[in-house]
Amino acid sequence: GEDVEQSLFLSVREGDSSVINCTYTDSSSTYLYWYKQEPGAGLQLLTYIFSNMDMKQDQRLTVLLNKKDKHLSLRIADTQTGDSAIYFCAGNSGYALNFGKGTSLLVTP
């Protein structure tokens, strides 16, 4: 299996950028994903990146992948209060995804 580590908590002010970091130990994942979970809800796929890419941008979201350091990050530009949620990174492993424990993002006005 793959260990995926994330910091547990991040607090930012509305309008600032948020950067959520993730490290993983197994480099065999071909795809890496970011999911968002709001209270009482399931996981929503935000974006994903193929392992041979360095960066992917999707509107306010930017994913950076440093495969050498096994480091993945998610940058949210112009963070809004509606972005407050738990963010999970995950890597594919066969037919399953290995998830980190999640980073709780709090956006304050």
Added chain:
Amino acid sequence: KAGVTQTPRYLIKTRGQQVTLSCSPISGHRSVSWYQQTPGQGLQFLFEYFSETQRNKGNFPGRFSGRQFSNSRSEMNVSTLELGDSALYLCASSLLSGQGDEKLFFGSGTQLSVL
């Protein structure tokens, strides 16, 4: 297009009982996966089904089982419930399976409480 539907939304059971959870995937999706989410362990993979066949199973005891029907709907069953089985059980479906770019679409989950 309807999303992944899980029923029931909440369940309360007592130790020793058994429970069956249901999942209807997005129309056209043939792969269904189940995950257990707890505050302590996070999200853990239970099993994955594709075309009615279990193709992968996580590290859970045999009390946890599942199946998939010909219409891709899936059920999971937990027998002889233990307090530690209290969790949010999430079902996810995907269009392609085993191709690497598994975009999993999750339901809202079934919150199981074992008393």
